[in-house]
Amino acid sequence: MDYEVLIRNATLVDGTGASRRTGGVAISGGRIELVGELNGARGRIEIDATGKVLAPGFIDVHTHDDRLLLSDPAMLPKLLQGVTTVVTGNCGISLTPSPPRIPPPLDLLDGSGQWYRFDTFGAYAAALADARPATNCVALIGHSTLRVRALERLDREATPAQVAAMRAELDAALGAGATGMSAGPAYAPAAAASTAELIEVARPLAAHRGIFTIHMRDENEGVLESIEETLAIGRALGVPVVISHHKVAGQKMHGRSVETIARIATAMRTQAVALDCYPYHASSTILIADAVRFASKVLVTWSRPHPELAGLELGLAAQRLGLSQDQAIDALQPAGAVYFVMDEADVQRILAFGPTMIGSDGLPHDPHPHPRLWGTFPRVLGHYARDLALFSLETAIHKMTGLSAARFGLAGRGVIRAGAIADLVIFDPATVCDAATFEHPTRPAGGIDTVIVAGQIAVTGGEPTGARVGKLVTGRVGIGDAAWAA
Ligand SMILES: [Zn+2]
Numbered sequence: 001m002d003y004e005v006l007i008r009n010a011t012l013v014d015g016t017g018a019s020r021r022t023g024g025v026a027i028s029g030g031r032i033e034l035v036g037e038l039n040g041a042r043g044r045i046e047i048d049a050t051g052k053v054l055a056p057g058f059i060d061v062h063t064h065d066d067r068l069l070l071s072d073p074a075m076l077p078k079l080l081q082g083v084t085t086v087v088t089g090n091c092g093i094s095l096t097p098s099p100p101r102i103p104p105p106l107d108l109l110d111g112s113g114q115w116y117r118f119d120t121f122g123a124y125a126a127a128l129a130d131a132r133p134a135t136n137c138v139a140l141i142g143h144s145t146l147r148v149r150a151l152e153r154l155d156r157e158a159t160p161a162q163v164a165a166m167r168a169e170l171d172a173a174l175g176a177g178a179t180g181m182s183a184g185p186a187y188a189p190a191a192a193a194s195t196a197e198l199i200e201v202a203r204p205l206a207a208h209r210g211i212f213t214i215h216m217r218d219e220n221e222g223v224l225e226s227i228e229e230t231l232a233i234g235r236a237l238g239v240p241v242v243i244s245h246h247k248v249a250g251q252k253m254h255g256r257s258v259e260t261i262a263r264i265a266t267a268m269r270t271q272a273v274a275l276d277c278y279p280y281h282a283s284s285t286i287l288i289a290d291a292v293r294f295a296s297k298v299l300v301t302w303s304r305p306h307p308e309l310a311g312l313e314l315g316l317a318a319q320r321l322g323l324s325q326d327q328a329i330d331a332l333q334p335a336g337a338v339y340f341v342m343d344e345a346d347v348q349r350i351l352a353f354g355p356t357m358i359g360s361d362g363l364p365h366d367p368h369p370h371p372r373l374w375g376t377f378p379r380v381l382g383h384y385a386r387d388l389a390l391f392s393l394e395t396a397i398h399k400m401t402g403l404s405a406a407r408f409g410l411a412g413r414g415v416i417r418a419g420a421i422a423d424l425v426i427f428d429p430a431t432v433c434d435a436a437t438f439e440h441p442t443r444p445a446g447g448i449d450t451v452i453v454a455g456q457i458a459v460t461g462g463e464p465t466g467a468r469v470g471k472l473v474t475g476r477v478g479i480g481d482a483a484w485a486a
Helices: 121-131 143-150 160-175 195-201 204-208 223-237 257-268 314-321 325-332 344-352 372-387 393-399 402-408
Strands: 002-012 021-028 031-036 042-048 053-056 058-060 083-088 136-142 180-183 211-214 241-243 273-277 282-286 297-303 335-340 356-358 424-427 448-453 456-460
Touching (some): 002 424, 053 393, 058 372, 121 136, 121 160, 136 143, 136 160, 143 160, 143 180, 143 195, 160 204, 195 223, 211 223, 223 241, 223 257, 257 273, 257 344, 297 314, 314 325, 344 356, 344 372, 356 372, 356 393, 356 402
Parallel strands (some): 002 053, 058 083, 083 136, 136 180, 180 211, 211 241, 241 273, 273 356
Antiparallel strands (some): 002 021, 021 031, 053 424, 282 335, 297 335, 448 456
């Protein structure tokens, strides 16, 4: 029997969390046809993976890649980490349906407004098909984007008519292939939205089997109340909820992940709640004075009026401008920053929590981005699993493949088994590591050898081949699903 691609002699880690075994896979028609013993099978392309790990392609459950998929469809920051699917539209921010103006943090996707040009999700999906990105896309619709579109004044609760308008747009987007809604009440455009508003806008999720994700209202001193709000939204809607980039931020909060994880674990016994995390003790978003005061150190990632200051520590940037730090925060706007706000022990506790998925939260358009954009997945595999032994390699891979696919309802993905879609990665477990640092944030990771998307080889020998066969993928998930009950 001949196959399109054969991978032999691999250390097979299948994404379910099961122990590694030696074996291979045979691929044809974009799917895995055989797993394990290949016997006399032959492939038009044969890859000898001796000494390497073969795993499902990584799923980045938390991205802001809505525009990158179109403007730079090679998707190198993700593809070169072994990521084959990105979940876009997080933190309340999506590129569609296009808002009439671009207040922060919507400018994280595009400050010019040029890419906020898709009036409907269907139009975005068509553009995505034309762009032929190298990775798959699972799209969320941002509540803040809907809100900027529906409300003239953002500093107040939406009226019933405005809620109905937002709800109708979400319903249409879900009908056109979006997977869920994200909310970001931590940010100004949605800070005035009540819990009731978030629930009423998100109502269509249950009928479409969509998911709700949230950058919680408060990740500092009010984090426990914010977890309660998130759980209440999930119960009111009857849909699964995802706590995005879970963290406890600010020195006063260090150590409090003991409580947040305990609360989330308890809630998991009675409702569908998930969470993701990136493997760094610094966060990144737009430059906000409120966030600066919680940080021990702040790096400027971009500034429209002062692009030359990207990469500098905020105090140094202020010095260059001859301003106080508070004045500099104003003078740099609009701008972005990295904030050193977490304690490493909290990061490790959250990462090691069994149900925690891996998501990068990378900001692909920042000139001097947080290194999570290029380093997240190899850092979990190399630094946390291999070097610190925070968990096994099998667990690390499960957190970025099978677990993520189950939580987002991505059928036939995230696992290596006969019939699954052939999104795969081959890497060297001895050398895989992140190379991006806060000083040099765009260095590609090491040890990622081959990346396969839908049976097509997209990376070989660590270099992109130019194959771009990513698609819009729609996840469907409900609170009664076996994946959630498990
Ligand atoms: Zn966020």
